[in-house]
Structure formats: C-alpha cells, structure tokens
Amino acid sequence: GESVGLHLPTLSVQEGDNSIINCAYSNSASDYFIWYKQESGKGPQFIIDIRSNMDKRQGQRVTVLLNKTVKHLSLQIAATQPGDSAVYFCAENKTPGRRALTFGSGTRLQVQP
Amino acid sequence: DTGVSQDPRHKITKRGQNVTFRCDPISEHNRLYWYRQTLGQGPEFLTYFQNEAQLEKSRLLSDRFSAERPKGSFSTLEIQRTEQGDSAMYLCATDRSSSGNTIYFGEGSWLTVV
Secondary structure, three states, X not given: OOOOOOOOOEEEEEXXXXXXXXEEOOOOOOOXXXXXXXXXXXXXXXXXXXXXXXXXXXXXXXXXXXEOOOOEEEEEEOOOOHHHOEEEEEEEOOOOOOOOOEEOOOEEEEEEO | OOOOEEEOOEEEEOOOOOEEEEEEOOOOOOEEEEEEXXXXXXXXXXXXXXXXXXXXXXXXXOOOEEEEOOOOOOEEEEXXXXXXXXXXXXXXXXXXXXXXXXXXXXXXXXXXXX
16 A cells, blocks of 8 residues: 655564654644544544643553753654554644644554564 | 545546546544645645535645535545646544544545556
C-alpha cells in the first residue's frame, strides 16, 4: 500500500523498550488533543485523547502527557511491539467549540525485533 | 464490518474529469468529517456535517469541491474538473455528539489525477 510518511522524523526502538513520541502544538487555546496511529495504506486509528484540564491520561500500554506551559504533548508506549510500527500523529482542536482538528506532521516509529 | 466505510478505495482519473467519493458512517454517528491527506503530511480538515447540516468548511474546500449529506447518513464528496494537485487520500471520519469527541476514520479513498 501507499506510504503516508515519506520524509518523516523517525524513532527507532528495540522490541520491548518504551517509546516516547513528542509533539509541539501551536495554539495555547487548544482544549483537546488526540493521538492517532496510521499504518501504511490505512486511515488513522484513534489511540488516546486528553483534554486541556488534564496533565496525564493512561490507556492500555499508552500514556499521554500534556504540558501546557511549553505547549508540548507526548505519547509513551510501554513494551513496544512490532505491531506498533506506524506513523503517529498528534492532533489538536485549535478552536474550542468547533470540530475541525489540526494534525501535526507525524513521526514514524520503527520497532526492531 | 461496522466501521466507517469509504468507496471507492482507489480512483485514477484524467485531469479535468469529475470524481465522487462516498462515505458510510458508523451506525448512529451523527457527525461526519472529510479530511484530505497528501504523502508525508498529516490529514487536513475539509468539512464537517452534523446530521444533514454542513456546519464547517475549510478554506481548502475550493468551489470545485462539494460535499453533501442529504439524509444525515451517508455523505458524498465531489471534485469537479480535477487537477493534478487534487491527488491525495480523502478520509472520512465520524463520531456521535453524545459520546464525547472520539473521531473514527475510514480507510480513505486514494485519488490519482493523471
């Protein structure tokens, strides 16, 4: 299938290690953030979200951290598996009350067996 | 399959032709979105429907683009007089206003304009 990330920043990790993917967002008024995973030739898949009134949210093997002071969002994946290899996008709701999401440029995660 | 369904998955068309993409939402999802994604980039918002009403439109949605959702269920995105710059993946996403903000994407429709 077609690749959606030809010249993306790449994070390469060993299977079993923890991964941290970072994202800088632009609008201090953004009130909602989402992380998506996109495999080659497929649509984005929801991973986890967080509202601006929270600093941390945990899911299954994933944790999202939000630092509003420096407008930084991170996705932590515990015990990374080969199936986690994909492009990861952060998205923000820049205009509270509107539905449009603004996506970042993405990070490719490569998991080495 | 109860996910967001898009058709066709791939379309190759000659410059100047019109194309139409269809999106069938997850059952009971009253909100529907169209995004466009080019190689190496994240998705870009095009438009949003709540039920049959088109409530938001991006400046990316030129007058050659039109989206409809006549009965508040499936939606179509038509591109008239296609240009090579329209080559991209067109993504549909849906969610339900009563369930928070989790937006689910379809697998996309790839358009290649030659």
